[in-house]
Amino acid sequence: MIDFEIPADLAELRDRTAAFIREQIIPLENGAPRDHHGPTEEFRLHLVGLARDAGLLVPHVSKEFGGLGLSHVGKALIFEESGYSMLGPVAMHIAAPDEGNMHLLEVVANADQKERFLRPVTSGQHRSMFMMTEPDGGAGSDPSMMKTRADEQADGSYRINGLKWLITSALGATVSIIMARTFDRNGTDVGATMFLTESDAPGIEIAEVLGTMDHNAVGGHAVIKLNDVHLPAESVLGEVGAGFRYAQVRLGPARLTHCMRWLGAARRCHDIAVDYARTRHAFGKPIGEHEGIGFQIADNLTDMQTSRLLIQHCAWVLDSGSQAREESSMAKLYVSEATSRVVDRCVQILGGRGITDRTVVRQVYEDIRAFRIYDGPSEVHRMAIARRALR
Ligand SMILES: Cc1cc2nc3c(=O)[nH]c(=O)nc-3n(C[C@H](O)[C@H](O)[C@H](O)COP(=O)(O)OP(=O)(O)OC[C@H]3O[C@@H](n4cnc5c(N)ncnc54)[C@H](O)[C@@H]3O)c2cc1C
DSSP: OOOOOOOHHHHHHHHHHEEEEEEHHHGGGGGGOOOSSBHHHHHHHHHHHHHHHTSSSTSOOGGGGOOOOOOOOHHHHHHHTTTTTTTTTHHOOOOOTTTHHHHHHHHHHOHHIIIIIHHHTTTTTEEEEOOOOTTTTTSSSSGGGOEEEEHHHHHHEEEEEEOOOETTTTTOEEEEEEEEEEEOOOOOOEEEEEEEETTTTEEEEEEEEOOOOOOTTOEEEEEHHHHHHHEEEEGEEEEETTTTHHHHHHHHHHHHHHHHHHHHHHHHHHHHHHHHHHHHHEEEEEEGGSSSHHHHHHHHHHHHHHHHHHHHHHHHHHTTTTTOOHHHHHHHHHHHHHHHHHHHHHHTGGGGGGTTTTTTTTHHHHHHHGTTTTOOOHHHHHHHHHHHHHO
C-alpha cells in the first residue's frame, strides 16, 4: 500500500527548497548571464554557491558525497520545487545530465573512480557528460544500433573510435562517460561498455555545439568526435559488456527526475496564467470566468495532479527496490505529454503576452518540447508498454 503522508522532515525540506527558489533564484532570472545555449559557467557557479550555502546542493546523492541521500519519493517533492524556476536545477546541480550521471556513478563506479570522477561533480565545481546518441544511422531511439567501437588492445587497454551527437553539457564538462560497442582481443563483439574518463583525454574533440530550440543547457548540446581515444582498462565503468544494463540503472530514475523538474516548471507557468486569468478582463469580466479559459485551468490542474500521482507511484516502486521499467515508461510518456499540454494552454491563456519574454512561460514552452524526445521518445515508451502487454 502506498503511504501518501509526507514525513515531517521532507515537508520541511520541500518548504525550504520552495523558499530558496522563490527568494534567491527567481529574482535572478531577469537578465541572467546566458550564452545562446544556457546560463554561463560563471553564473552557474554563482548559483551553485547559493544552493551550497542553503544546504541544498546535490540533495539526491549520499551524505558521503555531500548530499542529503534523498529517497526517490523525497526527490519527487524537492525536484518539483526546484523546477519552479528553470534556474533551480542548475543551482542545486540536479539538472540533466549531471544528476543522472551522479546516480549512475554512485551505483556502478568503484571506490577509486568515485573519488576521481564523482566527488568533483558532486562538489558542484565540475560538470559531466554522457555520450550515447549518434548521428548518421547510429544509436538513437534504438541504442543497439551503436556504431562507436572500443577495441581491446594486447595490454588490456582500449581504443575508441566513433561520432556522438546531442551530447548535453559538452562545453566545459570535465568528466565523460562514453558508451561503445566493445570488441575483445579476438575481435569478438562482447556488447556495449561504459568508459569513464576526463574529457580532455587525447582524441575527444568537440566538433560543433548545435543550435537548438532550448535555452537552459549549460555547455549546450554537442557533436563529439572520438578519434582513437586510448583508455586504460581501469577506465571501464563496471563490467565490460554491461553498458546497456547500466544505461537502465541511469535511465530509470533519470526519466523520473525529468518528470519531477518539468512538473515544477509547468506549475510555475500555470500560476502565472491563473494570475493573468484572474486580473485580465474581456467582455465584461475576468477572462478566467469565461468557460473557455476556466476549463483550460481545470484541465491544467488535472494534468498536473495526475502527473504528480504517477511520479509518486513510480518513485515509491523504485524505493521498493524494483527497476520500475514499466512504471517509469508510463510516467515519462504521460508526464512529458501532460506538462507540454499544460504549458501550451498557459501560452494560450496569456494571449500575446505568452509569446513574449515578459514571463518565463515562453522559455518553458520552447524548452519543454525536447522532453518528449530525450531519454526515450514517446513512441518508444508506447512501444515498450505495448510489448509488455502482448508478451
Ligand atoms: C535536448 C536533448 C538533449 C539530449 N542529450 C543527450 C545526451 O546528453 N546524451 C546522449 O547520449 N543523448 C542525448 N540526447 C539524444 C536523445 O536521447 C535522442 O534524441 C533520443 O534517444 C531519440 O533518438 P534520435 O534523436 O536518434 O531519434 P530517432 O531514433 O531518429 O527517432 C526519430 C523518430 O522516430 C520515432 N521512432 C523510433 N522508433 C519508433 C517505433 N518503434 N515506433 C514509432 N516511432 C518510432 C521516434 O520516436 C522519433 O520520433 C538528447 C536529445 C535532446 C533532444
